[in-house]
Amino acid sequence: MERTILHTDLDAFFPAVVVLQNPQLKGKPLLVGGASERGVVSGASYEARRFGVQSGMPMRLARRLCPEATVVKGDYQAFDRYSKCVTNILTEKAPVVEKASIDEFYVDMTGMERFVGCVKWAKELKQTIIRETGLSVSWGLSVNKCVSKMAANANKPNGALHIAPGQVQPFLWSLDISRLPGIGEKMAHTLRCMGVTKLGTLAQIPRRLLERTFGKTGLFLWDRANGIDPTPVLPSHKQKSMSRELTFQTDTTDVTVLRATLSRMVETLAYDLRKQNFCAGKLTVKVRYSDFQTYTRQVTLPVTASDHTLTLAALKAFDTLYNRRVLVRLMGVSFGKLVRGTEQLSLFDAAGQVIPSKLPGLYQKTDRIRDRHGEDKIGRAHSYQLGI
Known part of the structure; x- marks a missing residue:
């Protein structure tokens, strides 16, 4: 049976929660994380991201890139509270939900198409989250976890994208290799040095050649570039x-x-x-x-x-x-x-x-x-x- 997996991602979650608690910060560049010289950016608003700021970046560098940004330490109990609210909304409405992180969730909707339109259901779910929490959310709907996550990422913030089974490879193959979850800066650099810049090119490399070059990682890369991801949606209690x-x-x-x-x-x-x-x-x-x-x-x-x-x-x-x-x-x-x-x-x-x-x-x-x-x-x- 063809699977139907929904990926929901709360947009710029940490800064969004900060703005809900401090509305005067809305629309301003915002950095959440440690303010010291050794601090790290836990989250950046989209206004700050336009300057090249990213999560995980040293705060010192982030402030250099965006000197007008407001730095907030962050209320992690509030983050947890909002995350649990979204978790409760999902688990009340969906049969199988996996909480991948504090702001990302997978829903296995396989078989639900016979009873409810999955796209319609995803749209209604999004509106429920916005209405009950005030948070912006993006979602992707497709045949597996990897493709649905990439669909959500491709249309942020406040986006929605359905990739039907016949559209998976055309969608993936047009993307830059850096967009594939699991490819970091080092791997992306190595692949570019090999002349591989698009997932379509990566998908056409013989699977055995990638295995000889990168070991098990090569098999992972080939599968994902071709839209193959058998990873199950695991309920949060697991x-x-x-x-x-x-x-x-x-x-x-x-x-x-x-x-x-x-x-x-x-x-x-x-x-x-x-x-x-x-x-x-x-x-x-x-x-x-x-x-x-x-x-x-x-x-x-x-x-x-x-x-x-x-x-x-x-x-x-x-x-x-x-x-x-x-x-x-x-x-x-x-x-x-x-x-x-x-x-x-x-x-x-x-x-x-x-x-x-x-x-x-x-x-x-x-x-x-x-x-x-x-x-x-x-x-x-x-x-x-x-x-x-």
């Missing part, structure tokens, strides 16, 4: 991972600060686990040095959402990982192998140490404080002493 990262304002080798930073990130992620009724069975620690060399260490552990177990595992992974004694630029941690459910706490932790009987109650109390006053209002003492 979320695969959670992660957090921090770029230091000043690169550091202070192990005390590094360990405290990692502990703080684990603690806030564990809170997210419990809030969403998840447990994690895998933990990954990431360290990026000042020369941009990046290393990771994975740990598999019994499924848990407990701070003490996850922090112990993360610190052990860090101690094994951090051996270069070079200045550290960034640290990150992610939880994987997520399973739905509440952990049954054992009397012993992973190291065989007795778990204090008051810990479960302590987690409940600290979680309630975070729910009421925000995640940054309570935490382990050593993190706060270091200003983390």
